[in-house]
Amino acid sequence: LATCNDLDTYVLKDSDNDGLWTSIYTSSQVLKAATLAKESTNEDAPSANFNASISQVQEHFAALKKLFDVTGMTGSMARSYGLYGDEPLGPVSGDTNKRAWYNSTTYPGWIWKGDTSSDEVCGHMFIYAMIAALVPDSISDDSTPTQVVFYEALSPIRSQAIQLIDDFNAE
DSSP states (O other): OOSTTOGGGOOOOOOSOHHHHHHHHHHHHHHHHHHHHHHSOTTSOOOHHHHHHHHHHHHHHHHHHHHHHTTTSTTOOOSEEEETTOTTOOOBOOSSOTTOEEEOSSSTTEEEEOOOOHHHHHHHHHHHHHHHHHOGGGSOTTSOOHHHHHHHHHHHHHHTTSOOOOTTSOO
């Protein structure tokens, strides 16, 4: 916010930890939904709060999944993504500048930032495991199940001797 407590002064910028922060928020909604589900009986219809939490889980899971899909590279997640031309996102570049943004080959008009950190990966692993364990039926049929994304994210790390290799082939 450009002005404290004034939501109208929100300024768009990437945080370099979009997956981590999104995972942390989504985990709160997973825990809320799991708690509300346990509180209801089999005869009760799901509460509005439960449905709202599940909606948040679905929306944010889709955003996390897009961090994978936008790169066009199996098992490689972006650190952040945005629409080309959005400010203050950085310049699109193909050089070895670790702050570079790349054009998406899977989402025309979108750009993504590489150089994904290990804390970002941990955020992804944490939330996919939470969803799979606590609200596995919350992800709709038209989305990749959390188990598939979880293994897609983990497989490249396992095949690289438990090292995170980024888009620059650097550890």
